[in-house]
Amino acid sequence: MAYQFTVSPDFSPDHISGWYIFNTWLQKQTSTAIHLEMYDSFLAQREAIRQGRVDLIYANPFDAATLVREQGFLPVARAVGSSDEAVLAVSAGNVLSRVEALLPGTKIAVTEDPDIRLIGMLLLEPADLHADNIEVIVNNTYVLVAKQVLQGRADVGVFLADAYDGLSSIIKSQLKVLVRSQINVIHHALMMGPQWPLQREAMASLLVQMGGDEKSMKILTSLGFLGWQKIDDEEMEFMIDLMDVLNT
């Protein structure tokens, strides 16, 4: 029976094929049958994790605490130099230029991406805005978040910074950034479950060496990665503690 691999549902649509190609590469390198299951919601993915139907996951940092502390997953590697950052943006014509000027009742467009929503809420705190005094509009994609703002149905959009930067220049010219997070230590991570057949060190070594040849370099590029770097336990524990802090 194949081992089950899944990717955080906030993956960029541009990288879907990259994950399938990565899965094929991983199967060859490890001589292991691996099935890649791409869930379309965090809810569905968490249920699969709860039922023990995930052996390897490229996880959102929001889920790291549950995976490590409750499900026995081990962190293996992360994308080199990448971190999850958020952008708060309003329409370009909006007179507001500072987060502190936002008022209770503000309509906030978000996606279901949990760590970016969390960072977004953190960025709203200086305006005394919190879950109880804002109206949240949930969207499937960041393009739809932008649309909500541009069409005046939302006052503020909360974006993954990479997704904001990837919006077309026409859309971006109609938006104005209020604030961009620079937290630097929150990131997705590849994590292996208790049933995963490879030793952690061997798995990390395999990934860190990826990119040493033209073929694997192309796969990394298709994922939008420069490479993989190893994560140790303390780095993951620190990130989990930090996510807990931001949740308080």
Place this chain on the structure above:
Amino acid sequence: MLSDMSPADIVGEFKQKTLDLYGGFRRLVLYTEVEWPYPDGKLIVSTTDKNGNITHVNQSFVDMSGYAEDELLGSPHSILRHPDMPPAAFKDLWDTVNRGEYWQGFVKNLRKDGGYYWVKATVIPNIRKGRVVSYTSVRRKPSRTKVAECIERYPTLF
């Protein structure tokens, strides 16, 4: 042990006060009325050992404190103690984290140059294999409403 603040490091007119700090030592602090705005979008992060000595700081901590990283590492976290902060707030902090719980509050921090900056701070015990091994403090930008409340309330707590 912390050395007294030096007038040579201070920017602008200053006042002075001797503080009794955690650990039983005293420090002369020099402070001005210059406020530094909290940087948008950033977190100030540090870790201390169980005695409150700094073991890790991020770049935002270095930038906002005005100290060099090597001046901070090994120093007590009270290197940031501002005389306007009531000692009761820090007693509550230590009592809370020593119970293994999170502490959260609004803090006025003192810079090396005598200026100050307000933060919303969360301190958590780092529990590894069931034991508290260190503490991490994460500060974020506070709302001015909350800061205004603290400016009113803190003088009443001395």
